[in-house]
Amino acid sequence: MVTLPAQGCLRNLSLPRPWLHSLRRTASVASASLPDPLTEDPPREATASSSKPASSSYFPKKNQTLELECLSLAFKGKGVCKVADSGFVVMCDRALPGERFIGRVTRRKGNYAEVAKVKTIDPHWDIVEAPCEYASYCGGCKTQNLLYEAQLRAKEQQVYELIVHVGRFSNKDLELHNIMKPIVPCDVQYHYRNKMEFSFGSQRWVPKELLGEKLNGTDNYALGLHAPGFFDKVLNVNNCLLQSDPANKVLDTLQECWRDPELGLSPYDVHSHAGFLKHLMLRSGRDVATGRPELMVNFVTSSYKPELLKPLVDKVSSFPEVASIVNNVNTSIGNTSVGEEEYTLYGKPTITEMLRGLSFQISANSFFQTNTRQAEVLYKLIEECVGLKGDGSEIILDLFCGTGTIGLTLARRVKHVYGYEVVPQAISDASVNAGLNGICNTTFIQGDLNKIDENFGRDFPKPDVVISDPNRPGMHMKLIKFLMKLKASRIVYVSCNPATCARDLDYLCHGVADLKIKGCYELKSVQPVDMFPHTPHIECVCLLELR
Numbered sequence: 001m002v003t004l005p006a007q008g009c010l011r012n013l014s015l016p017r018p019w020l021h022s023l024r025r026t027a028s029v030a031s032a033s034l035p036d037p038l039t040e041d042p043p044r045e046a047t048a049s050s051s052k053p054a055s056s057s058y059f060p061k062k063n064q065t066l067e068l069e070c071l072s073l074a075f076k077g078k079g080v081c082k083v084a085d086s087g088f089v090v091m092c093d094r095a096l097p098g099e100r101f102i103g104r105v106t107r108r109k110g111n112y113a114e115v116a117k118v119k120t121i122d123p124h125w126d127i128v129e130a131p132c133e134y135a136s137y138c139g140g141c142k143t144q145n146l147l148y149e150a151q152l153r154a155k156e157q158q159v160y161e162l163i164v165h166v167g168r169f170s171n172k173d174l175e176l177h178n179i180m181k182p183i184v185p186c187d188v189q190y191h192y193r194n195k196m197e198f199s200f201g202s203q204r205w206v207p208k209e210l211l212g213e214k215l216n217g218t219d220n221y222a223l224g225l226h227a228p229g230f231f232d233k234v235l236n237v238n239n240c241l242l243q244s245d246p247a248n249k250v251l252d253t254l255q256e257c258w259r260d261p262e263l264g265l266s267p268y269d270v271h272s273h274a275g276f277l278k279h280l281m282l283r284s285g286r287d288v289a290t291g292r293p294e295l296m297v298n299f300v301t302s303s304y305k306p307e308l309l310k311p312l313v314d315k316v317s318s319f320p321e322v323a324s325i326v327n328n329v330n331t332s333i334g335n336t337s338v339g340e341e342e343y344t345l346y347g348k349p350t351i352t353e354m355l356r357g358l359s360f361q362i363s364a365n366s367f368f369q370t371n372t373r374q375a376e377v378l379y380k381l382i383e384e385c386v387g388l389k390g391d392g393s394e395i396i397l398d399l400f401c402g403t404g405t406i407g408l409t410l411a412r413r414v415k416h417v418y419g420y421e422v423v424p425q426a427i428s429d430a431s432v433n434a435g436l437n438g439i440c441n442t443t444f445i446q447g448d449l450n451k452i453d454e455n456f457g458r459d460f461p462k463p464d465v466v467i468s469d470p471n472r473p474g475m476h477m478k479l480i481k482f483l484m485k486l487k488a489s490r491i492v493y494v495s496c497n498p499a500t501c502a503r504d505l506d507y508l509c510h511g512v513a514d515l516k517i518k519g520c521y522e523l524k525s526v527q528p529v530d531m532f533p534h535t536p537h538i539e540c541v542c543l544l545e546l547r
């Protein structure tokens, strides 16, 4: 196993807190941006100190070219690389373990530098041919050309490093108690996503070699994925290997017609804020009665003009799989796909999907696990960690419950499930989903778990098990404090960001010195799960038991 180089300053974690924040932030260089749950912004001292270079005298200059070797992959898929002579650490997008290459320094960042790859000298280990035609440009799945087993090894290693360096769990303890479990692979490595969101753009991204060719008018329009690093340029995509076949058919059909000048459709321009079409979201599910695929097509537009969308609606509604066409109208200048208003243009306003024997109704904007098949695996692992007694006596608190899927899959074997979630539509979907499955022992409450006060916890009895499944920033310190006071016998922490997960595990187990809070949990297991092959994303299921 390759370890992160010492230049990342991952050692010496007994330093005073502001420095610790800084060092752990630097550790997360190789992992992810690590928001601080203590404050909205990073502590001032930490910010200042983290902008200083490492004590090493060597620091490359901007635009300097370096010979580099990629040692490992960091969270977000960047390669952790070493400068050939000095051992200085740099990060490089799309560098893969084992690769030797020439990189140009693009910017200094705290204790390390970022480089752009100029030329590969020796290719990476475990090279395979990427099946997707867009693989070398698209930001969606950057590691398609890395053997899947090597992707798994890299993900497993990242989680391990973060648990040790950010979570401050000793290698010895992890090994002695068999805490780190081997990553669970994803059996299906393409077409696994049930939701893809494409953007319309007025500036098509083209590879460097085609930059000289002038694109005029609608030829410059694109529908696809944002080119990495460009918020205003869109890589045109006709077929995405991550989504289902029916979704690809719809995408291809829309690509054939949406630029037709006769339709008078224009992509939204992020600079001038003019234009109509913002995003196209395609969501795949299944008819729960027949098991046949169901597709939702969601047009996100800057205004409500159904007559403009009608020709597109007429085209795609002819596909038997298309069960729902909705229009989210988002008048803001932001890039979000959630509309202030939603209109159903064809069929039903929701689609359905089955998970662990239950039916779920999903609307355009509610969270639903994006890899349904692997969610079955994930939820089984969660269930094993929850470890129900089987006598139906337990109370479950399902934090960040989304459409209630985790809690609902457990509800039949417990006394009651209380779910909390910020998105109102997800909460109403969760209640509908409970009804749909004849489940009566659940209560779903809308609320912001970053803004809880001392009254939080008065609406439910003390839970036996807390399941917490936050999004990438992890848990807010207010919630961590609440959990430390609540002292449920088990916490099952499900995370899509191992960096914030490691940070929160550290707080729950080792305490928060700044706030004079003692840790009261013991880490029993960390189970990485690959939900998203070829992407840098890693899911983890962690079990904590009250000491």
Ligand SMILES: C[S@@+](CC[C@H](N)C(=O)[O-])C[C@H]1O[C@@H](n2cnc3c(N)ncnc32)[C@H](O)[C@@H]1O
Binding pocket: 367, 368, 369, 399, 400, 401, 402, 403, 404, 405, 406, 420, 421, 422, 423, 426, 447, 448, 449, 450, 451, 469, 470, 471, 496
């Ligand atoms: C990773 S998803 C988990 C959803 C659900 N547990 C599941 O498995 O489908 C995280 C959820 O947290 C919700 N969320 C994000 N920030 C939140 C907050 N501050 N308070 C409450 N819920 C929040 C999101 O809307 C999303 O539904």
